[in-house]
Amino acid sequence: MASKIRLGILGGGGDSLIGVLHRVAAAMYDQYEIVGGVFNPNWEENIGFAEKIGLPTNRIYKDFDTLIVEETKLPVSERMQVVSVLTPNFLHFPMAKKLLENGFNVICEKPMTITYEEAIILQETLKLANTVFAVTYTYTGYPMVRQMREMIANGEIGEVQKIDAQYYQGWINPIIHDKEKRSTTWRLNPEKSGISCCIGDIGTHAFDMIEYVTGLKVNAILADLNYVYDDNKMDVDGTVLIRCSDTTKGVIRTSQIATGEENNFTVQVYGKKAGLKWAQENPNYLYLLEDGKPLRVLKPGHSYNSEISLDGTKLPPGHPEGIFDSMGNIYKGVASAIRKEQYDHMEFPTIIDGVRGMNFIEKAVESHQKGNIWVTLDD
Amino acid sequence: MASKIRLGILGGGGDSLIGVLHRVAAAMYDQYEIVGGVFNPNWEENIGFAEKIGLPTNRIYKDFDTLIVEETKLPVSERMQVVSVLTPNFLHFPMAKKLLENGFNVICEKPMTITYEEAIILQETLKLANTVFAVTYTYTGYPMVRQMREMIANGEIGEVQKIDAQYYQGWINPIIHDKEKRSTTWRLNPEKSGISCCIGDIGTHAFDMIEYVTGLKVNAILADLNYVYDDNKMDVDGTVLIRCSDTTKGVIRTSQIATGEENNFTVQVYGKKAGLKWAQENPNYLYLLEDGKPLRVLKPGHSYNSEISLDGTKLPPGHPEGIFDSMGNIYKGVASAIRKEQYDHMEFPTIIDGVRGMNFIEKAVESHQKGNIWVTLDD
Amino acid sequence: MASKIRLGILGGGGDSLIGVLHRVAAAMYDQYEIVGGVFNPNWEENIGFAEKIGLPTNRIYKDFDTLIVEETKLPVSERMQVVSVLTPNFLHFPMAKKLLENGFNVICEKPMTITYEEAIILQETLKLANTVFAVTYTYTGYPMVRQMREMIANGEIGEVQKIDAQYYQGWINPIIHDKEKRSTTWRLNPEKSGISCCIGDIGTHAFDMIEYVTGLKVNAILADLNYVYDDNKMDVDGTVLIRCSDTTKGVIRTSQIATGEENNFTVQVYGKKAGLKWAQENPNYLYLLEDGKPLRVLKPGHSYNSEISLDGTKLPPGHPEGIFDSMGNIYKGVASAIRKEQYDHMEFPTIIDGVRGMNFIEKAVESHQKGNIWVTLDD
């Protein structure tokens, strides 16, 4: 490797947790060097944050537009190669679009856009730009999620016949049950957050995970959402029946009012021959269920795992992987793509995942609002 | 206690597992004496089984009708006080009905009947008979299920806002995927098993459990069932959206094609203040989730449990309870009812549970067949 | 089976939990009929208890000696065939001895005796009597403990090289830290309870379990006990280094001051090829650890289990077994022995287990008192 990939960052300053996650992920495989960005719209805070994390400040820009102008003036060999978009959701689309139009590779937080329409536009933009674009559905980076995908792809559980994903949290309780709070938080304001809260924020993770691990496409859904109060405009809970075919069915269950749950994201897939189960809060265990045989528990780092799983494991068995490892693996895949090295298309979520996620959100709300009817997803 | 309750048994001979379960349960609290019954339609096997389990054979009858005739000839002080009906499903209704008409108390396996109509008739019969009638939804007898119910009733989790029950098994796989087997097994024959396989067999357990622990009534459902093959006539998998009110929603998930699952029955209930979770395969743990507090794990036999939970625990903490204990607790409650002692109405499932279960099955199939629409349960 | 085995019971009346355990176990496989006994030295309570549990009272005797006199007058075909000794520990020896001398089969609670000397005498008595004698080390009756033993015997983990058993409880805390209580409880009074509290009560279970599952004999131990207070006369905690050979080593860890622990009894055995782990509080799981392979979790009732394990499982996979099942399996084995049917010598613990247990207790205390030196167990 001649040198590290030059990375710019938009947002993620101050106390931002997502900023920590992306910076550590970028450092994890010694592949990226953060060269600049815009951490904050306020200049003092922007530059102060850069100093706090020990960055040179010469490429900290006052705003996004200036970044585009100044970086494109630089020779290609110095210019940022990839920019991570960690700004509030409604800014993802305009920033990502302009970055692509100016030839940058992009790592974009989810939800990729606010509307499905924006997502489609972005996809068109990317076709012209022909750069690398990743959407950070973080959880697909876990070694055992990758292992799950490989095992299903290799036919180890047989034809998939039943799918169940759960994403339960309880954090919105203190907000939703307080009339003042629920009417003022930006999270429940459709103008700031799009048409869905629960499905948009976590339902998309579950949807992406299902398509990732099974390799199947969900083609129709029927949704029942819960707004809890008449004066509340966005869903905080939702159950979505899904169909990949007439006989391959399943369910996505999401909630932000599952009191006491932290980030309880699980996925269970049953094939004709066996079942596989994984849970985000204990991400180092993959459970293989076979009829009439002992339950088997697979763990990261063992040679029985697939290449793509092992590639994302840095330490020997018995050393627990955490969320940083998962995001780190996604950054690693993006680095390979940027370097035009060979890589597996499953190493990071692409714009296709982003587009399908937005389609899922809009269709889920449509199904619910039309009285819980089946609606078909776009191909 | 002057003497044990005289118990008769219908069915449960030979290699029957359900027979073992009921006999051990009957013995568990020293309250019942098995005095006779009909274990098998074949006389040799019937009498042979009685001898094998060490019963006197003078009250082993050749068939059910003879049992009714002969037992009613006996003085009340000798006559069977209660009869357990463990025969194939389609016999539950005629046997239970005739037993009630002749003044017997009845313990009936589930499903209580084949149709909702039969269930309603049985309910009417019981009103006239005015005896004790229990349906053995076994799982409600576990100490920690009872504790869960008490805690919800006492407001410890606040108003219920989200319900999720899962009952996943994988046993039907080798049958459903074999054209010959699926067309010949009685379990998938509507004439022998009623209109539903999966919802009927295990969905009803989940439905009963939800109503038991929450104390709420499910008033509307929307079902999506899976028959897997066009030539198969009964569901082997189904997801049912449920509503207890416009804003108290949930889901019942059942499957017999969840490959590798044994008897994975779980229930999760979230209230405004806290959540509670329980799983049948580890029945001695009840999980209490409170926002911002450590997860708490309650176990049987501790003084922090409610009276009805402790009443069903026979040994000190640390000694695991199993399925026999659960059924034993139901038999214990029935004994109290037969003796006209004071008892909690939650100690055993009654005909009301049986009736609601049958209503649930029929409505679930109706919802599915009409294209996954909402249907309303009877009160 | 012509008829049930006639069982007499000594002790276990009133609120006795051990009485419940033995009665349910006796009922579990339809093999025993309780015909009489002495539940309590107080006649009113004795006869009252018999009535409460629905027994005929004609063979409830006023004391143990009367039982012997009256039962031996009865013809052999009516006489008690086996007597369960559930009385306070110091009575086990004289009662068991006299029962054997009069030709009865005996099921004896543990500790079998108060001293090793008594144990040896009892063993001699049994040789003359030539009847069946079981000591109820309950935990060896669990299906997955039996499976563990079979797998080790069949060489599935290779030569055993490391053994670790833990038995942690916390119940004695409120007693040991209260000067008044610790000086008055019978449990810490050597005259009433023998020379050891913790090792005697639970260390023996761990010792028996190790020899049961490995098939090895412990031949030398080095003990460090904890009495916590100078004025306390009996151990409430102890760690015992063990050797089965010069290179097969291990440890038994026991405590009654492991605050908050309930009945946390675990056993881990590692062989050259694999390891096996089991924990009493979740008795339905047996963990098989193989180098470089997924962890495997074995559960009861599956056809991959050995015959003796399956023989102790009454229901299909997914239905949890509890402590009653374990004791029930021991009673079942004793029944086979009494009926002179073929049975595996591992189906119930015999007097040899009782003798070795007493030897272990005395040697552990000796090792500790001599300054934590190695002492050799008798063969």
Add this chain to the structure above:
Amino acid sequence: MASKIRLGILGGGGDSLIGVLHRVAAAMYDQYEIVGGVFNPNWEENIGFAEKIGLPTNRIYKDFDTLIVEETKLPVSERMQVVSVLTPNFLHFPMAKKLLENGFNVICEKPMTITYEEAIILQETLKLANTVFAVTYTYTGYPMVRQMREMIANGEIGEVQKIDAQYYQGWINPIIHDKEKRSTTWRLNPEKSGISCCIGDIGTHAFDMIEYVTGLKVNAILADLNYVYDDNKMDVDGTVLIRCSDTTKGVIRTSQIATGEENNFTVQVYGKKAGLKWAQENPNYLYLLEDGKPLRVLKPGHSYNSEISLDGTKLPPGHPEGIFDSMGNIYKGVASAIRKEQYDHMEFPTIIDGVRGMNFIEKAVESHQKGNIWVTLDD
């Protein structure tokens, strides 16, 4: 923060896993910049590795002595502030000593030295140098280990009365049972690895953890080690009885022949009022056991945790922490110390921990070789 701390690295090149762990840890809180070092004694590999991880090569030195010479020529404001020593064990001592003598801060992998004597010398050297010195007992960096320590220090479990630590691995099996391999591996060669294999490598972690979480000092030990073969010179398994006082006892159990175990390191501490348990393979759970109360499970990131625990948690509850987080927290503490900022002395293990660890190893071997007698640790 004006700028990042300048970090040099010795060793950790090539496929070194420990190198990855230290580099990611250094990046985790944006506090360190790797400026150079010596990754490998081979110059090609040394410089090649630096390029591979994207480092400028101007401060990659051909050997350790050159590093000292060249770095000390640099002005203080440019010179490496801290050097991480990741070389083979026997090099830790000479390198760390010389670094200290030249005024560098040091982060040293464990075991800190090969002998206790070296450790004492290093401690004396540090007194003169007066710089920051950390030994990377990684596991004390986990948020829930820190929480455990704080809770014990705050008296939440009362006076400690029972301690149990386990560190079981199975990796040495294929080596120890192969005569050729066991006689040639450097790990079992006392000249290269010191006097102990198992106690030295993992026993020290357990020993350090016990002293860390309890705040107590172990003052006497009795060890029984297992060499398995007569021709093998180093222990691969050992059980060590420990005493913190006459009545505060415990045990350290370590093994490298616990077949199938990966890195199964657990610690259990019981006080008069409660018990606490933690396991490295699931590091995000801390179990609080209180007599007669529900088990409580504490997790990282919640406000109920102590400041030092929260300080080491970067993301909200529900996002699992892994081994990188633990090492990252240690690097963070070292950064605070180097910057002379206020920090808790429990944020990273110091030379005192290193010294005590070496004393523990030598005393354990001494106890064993003298026939399993009690030996006293130095203060």
